Amino acid sequence: MTMISYPPKPSPGDRVAVISPGSGLPGLFPRPFELGLERLRKDFELEPVEYPATRKMGSTPQERADDIHAAFADPDIKAVMASIGGDDQITVLPLLDRELIRANPKPFFGMSDNTNLLMFLRNTGIVAYHGATVMCELGRPGAMNPQTAESLRAALFTSGEYELRPAERWNDISRDWADPATFDEEPAMRPAEGWTWVNADRVVEGRSWGGCLEIVGWLLMADREIARDPAEYDGGVLLLETSEELPSANEVFWTLRNMGERGLLQRFSALLMGRARTWSFERPNGPEEAARYAAEQREAVLRAMRAYAPDTTIVFDVDLGHTDPQLVIPYGGIVRVDGPARRITVTY
Numbered sequence: 646m647t648m649i650s651y652p653p654k655p656s657p658g659d660r661v662a663v664i665s666p667g668s669g670l671p672g673l674f675p676r677p678f679e680l681g682l683e684r685l686r687k688d689f690e691l692e693p694v695e696y697p698a699t700r701k702m703g704s705t706p707q708e709r710a711d712d713i714h715a716a717f718a719d720p721d722i723k724a725v726m727a728s729i730g731g732d733d734q735i736t737v738l739p740l741l742d743r744e745l746i747r748a749n750p751k752p753f754f755g756m757s758d759n760t761n762l763l764m765f766l767r768n769t770g771i772v773a774y775h776g777a778t779v780m781c782e783l784g785r786p787g788a789m790n791p792q793t794a795e796s797l798r799a800a801l802f803t804s805g806e807y808e809l810r811p812a813e814r815w816n817d818i819s820r821d822w823a824d825p826a827t828f829d830e831e832p833a834m835r836p837a838e839g840w841t842w843v844n845a846d847r848v849v850e851g852r853s854w855g856g857c858l859e860i861v862g863w864l865l866m867a868d869r870e871i872a873r874d875p876a877e878y879d880g881g882v883l884l885l886e887t888s889e890e891l892p893s894a895n896e897v898f899w900t901l902r903n904m905g906e907r908g909l910l911q912r913f914s915a916l917l918m919g920r921a922r923t924w925s926f927e928r929p930n931g932p933e934e935a936a937r938y939a940a941e942q943r944e945a946v947l948r949a950m951r952a953y954a955p956d957t958t959i960v961f962d963v964d965l966g967h968t969d970p971q972l973v974i975p976y977g978g979i980v981r982v983d984g985p986a987r988r989i990t991v992t993y
Contacts, residue, residue: 647877649852649977651772652750654802655723657690662716662724663779665699666709667731667758670780672700674822677784678728684783688794689801691724693779699728706733710740713762717749724801729780730757730888735863737761738870743769752801754778754973756966757888760856764870767854767977774800775856775884775965776973785969786820787831792970800973800993806981809963809972809989811839816969817922818929819889832969837920843947843959845984849914853980855884857966859892862900865907878912882980886919886966887942891928894941898949905953915958915982917974917989918946919966958984 655661663682665671671678678700685691696712698704716725738761746769753759753766753773766773776782777797783789792812799807814834820827855861864870872878887897904910921942923935930938943961950957960982964972974980979992 647768647770649767649770649772650750651804651978652752653723654752654804655691656802658692659723660692660694660721661685661726662696662719662722663693663699663726663728664696664709664712664716665701665704665728665731666713666737666755666762667727667734668729669698669700669702669704671728672702674780675700676825676828677780677822680828681779681783684789685779688789689798693726694722706736706740709737713737714742714745717746717751722751724752724754726753727755727759727762727778729778730755730759732758734758734761735867735869738765741765746771754800757857758860760860761864761870763856763976764854764864768870768872772978773976774973775853775976776971782971785832786828790970792964792972796971796973800975803993805992806990807993809991812837812964812970815920815964817920817967818924819926838962840963840987841961842984842987843961844956845958845987847958848981848983848985849880849882849958850979850981851881851914852977853882853884853974854878854977856886856976858885858887858897858900859890861885862903865903875908875912878909880914881912882982883913883916884919884965884974884976885916886968887921888967889922889925891922891925891938894945897942898945901946901949902952905949910949911954913954913957915960915980916950917963917965917980917982918959918961920962920964920968922967958982960989963989
């Protein structure tokens with residue numbers, strides 16, 4: 646079993662690396678990136694440090710691996726943050742020096758395609774943090790969501806327990822980053838219905854694993870960073886959420902079914918399923934279509950869980966991943982799911 650520990654936390658005034666291990670979109674859309682950097686400086690009192698590939702579209706996997714190594718090896722850098730996700734970070738993993746990173750543990754923040762690096766770090770023995778990319782969460786138009794900012798601040802600077810709270814209002818509709826008017830006001834929010842609990846008759850606690858469902862599926866296909874012995878995940882808490890690619894209910898079911906066939910799904914004591922993203926520029930669903938999509942995804946998850954892990958505690962619509970607000974979840978860290986009290990507590 647991998648021994649996993651929390652790396653030291655930064656303090657206000659420290660330098661933090663900002664890297665693009667997935668995509669160099671800061672070079673294509675500088676406005677949300679610069680806004681995120683400004684908030685890191687002013688709101689969190691951290692000094693962001695960019696690397697050669699941070700704003701470079703089309704950077705090679707080796708260039709991105711070099712930035713990761715440089716960020717972790719520099720003793721003056723106290724945390725590492727991803728600018729955004731992407732779709733080919735899996736090609737960077739074979740180039741990473743596990744021993745260099747293990748010898749220089751630091752908190753890493755990222756989501757989406759950064760599920761690759763989160764899983765790599767967990768297997769290296771380092772607790773990382775699922776959430777809080779510079780362009781999406783820190784660069785949110787108008788202002789950071791207060792609930793996101795509170796969660797990120799706690800994850801960055803504090804250690805110990807932090808109770809997650811359901812969002813009262815949420816949003817998953819994006820606006821065009823190329824349009825300056827996008828940044829004149831905050832996104833329109835709509836009422837949230839809270840979390841939905843299944844098998845909520847127990848209290849479970851374990852280390853988290855998972856991430857963006859599509860990326861988890863790719864890693865399973867490539868057989869990369871997946872434990873050889875499924876017992877590695879016994880008693881853990883599974884985190885899953887879907888992206889703006891809006892995978893179909895069938896795709897969600899097939900991925901979970903294959904996890905069940907591999908003997909993984911039934912190892913976890915709880916599943917936190919992120920609030921489904923229901924809108925994209927390619928599929929701008931209206932309210933009825935969005936509700937139907939979310940309901941079909943939920944039923945796909947339930948169908949797979951009934952078949953392979955019928956007794957697992959499940960919490961749907963947790964505010965993690967591709968949603969606003971976004972709660973930061975320690976990846977490989979401790980998550981406590983209290984069914985009778987309807988509470989989720991993480992240890993930062």
